[in-house]
Amino acid sequence: MSLDFELRHEDKGEQRSRKAVLLFHGLTGSPFELKKYGQFLYNNGYDVYADCLPGHGDKVREIYTVKYTDWLDFAYKKFEELNEEYEDVFVSGLCLGAVLAIAVGIKYPDKVKGIVSLSTTLYLDGWRLPWYKVLIPVGLSTLIRFYYNYPECEPHGIKNERTRSIVKKLLAKGDVGMNDFPMTGIYELLKLSKIVRKNLKELSTPILLIHSEEDDLTSTKSAETVFNNISSSDKEKIILNDSYHMVLYDNEKEFVFNKALEFFDARCSQALKNEEDVVCC
Amino acid sequence: MLLRISEYIFIIISLLLVLSLIINKTYICHIKDNMKKSDYVAGIALLFALYVLSALITAILIPNIYCKIVMILFALSPFIIGKMATYEKEKIYTVFQILSILASGIFVLYFIL
Numbered sequence: 001m002s003l004d005f006e007l008r009h010e011d012k013g014e015q016r017s018r019k020a021v022l023l024f025h026g027l028t029g030s031p032f033e034l035k036k037y038g039q040f041l042y043n044n045g046y047d048v049y050a051d052c053l054p055g056h057g058d059k060v061r062e063i064y065t066v067k068y069t070d071w072l073d074f075a076y077k078k079f080e081e082l083n084e085e086y087e088d089v090f091v092s093g094l095c096l097g098a099v100l101a102i103a104v105g106i107k108y109p110d111k112v113k114g115i116v117s118l119s120t121t122l123y124l125d126g127w128r129l130p131w132y133k134v135l136i137p138v139g140l141s142t143l144i145r146f147y148y149n150y151p152e153c154e155p156h157g158i159k160n161e162r163t164r165s166i167v168k169k170l171l172a173k174g175d176v177g178m179n180d181f182p183m184t185g186i187y188e189l190l191k192l193s194k195i196v197r198k199n200l201k202e203l204s205t206p207i208l209l210i211h212s213e214e215d216d217l218t219s220t221k222s223a224e225t226v227f228n229n230i231s232s233s234d235k236e237k238i239i240l241n242d243s244y245h246m247v248l249y250d251n252e253k254e255f256v257f258n259k260a261l262e263f264f265d266a267r268c269s270q271a272l273k274n275e276e277d278v279v280c281c
Numbered sequence: 282m283l284l285r286i287s288e289y290i291f292i293i294i295s296l297l298l299v300l301s302l303i304i305n306k307t308y309i310c311h312i313k314d315n316m317k318k319s320d321y322v323a324g325i326a327l328l329f330a331l332y333v334l335s336a337l338i339t340a341i342l343i344p345n346i347y348c349k350i351v352m353i354l355f356a357l358s359p360f361i362i363g364k365m366a367t368y369e370k371e372k373i374y375t376v377f378q379i380l381s382i383l384a385s386g387i388f389v390l391y392f393i394l
Contacts, residue, residue: 064368132323139326142363143378146371147305148322151315180315184368 024097128216149180157245206234
């Protein structure tokens with residue numbers, strides 16, 4: 001079952017949109033986790049694209065062999081395709097997707113209109129991590145990474161108990177993503193994070209960082225690292241107080257949706273043009 | 282005296298590590314519930330860390346320069362093998378890792394003690 005989705009206005013007989021948002025999901029996740037967010041942006045005039053990242057989706061075994069370079073190539077290719085087609089292309093993502101969105105921004109600083117980075121995962125240092133988290137670097141750099149999948153467990157990145165129980169049921173059925181985090185996937189995510197951290201200075205694209213104070217997987221250190229090291233002058237950081245890692249499904253999801261939309265709207269070519277006209281007048 | 286103690290500790294850790302890797306491959310890895318095997322795998326990681334540490338301490342304490350170099354290579358072997366390993370050839374690399382740990386134990390036993 002394909003979980004990819006493309007929401008295009010012209011497909012529904014409406015006028016063709018000139019602005020698009022490219023969304024990336026998180027590690028072991030799927031575009032399902034972006035569906036509500038994507039639908040919200042679509043309802044507000046954007047064409048939205050969200051595809052399964054390499055190693056995710058139907059062929060579960062592929063997550064064990066996928067490399068971070070596969071994710072990067074996929075993200076770059078997808079962005080280039082959309083950039084040919086649209087006047088304004090924004091990128092946004094959650095967790096691994098947020099790191100990829102930043103990587104796209106670093107590679108195409110003049111082409112990406114803006115980035116909304118949600119729960120950026122540059123470090124694995126959230127409060128949910130088990131007692132043996134100090135041994136994770138040893139596990140990742142030795143053969144142990146092939147022996148073990150870190151189990152997806154309570155609270156599943158969600159503070160809202162009702163949503164959590166729904167996601168738990170869906171995860172048990174395997175409908176929305178994987179039930180475990182393969183260490184090999186975490187290994188590749190951390191390699192990607194390291195490269196992105198090294199190149200943050202090259203990011204000059206407008207960016208909105210949204211991170212939860214109580215993120216169970218990655219602390220606010222990740223968002224702060226990005227915020228303090230990029231060269232973008234147009235940057236904003238929002239810290240949420242009533243959510244965990246999955247900010248798109250938690251208590252403050254509407255706030256997150258609206259902030260992202262505000263950010264995109266303010267940076268569209270049309271909005272910038274109108275602003276210039278006002279200034280000229 | 283200090284060298285002798287570190288050598289004994291190194292041999293004990295090597296043996297424990299080899300045993301735990303064998304048990305992991307023959308029994309633990311077949312357990313489906315990752316929650317149940319997490320403590321065991323964390324234990325292997327701890328043994329790897331202790332193995333590296335004790336190998337380095339032994340390398341520092343050994344007077345012979347060639348033995349020092351060999352011990353440092355053994356200390357780095359989990360990372361070198363870990364870097365080279367792939368998911369498809371994981372079993373071969375596990376055997377290689379076990380042999381390397383056994384060789385390090387024998388090296389300490391025969392050439393140093």
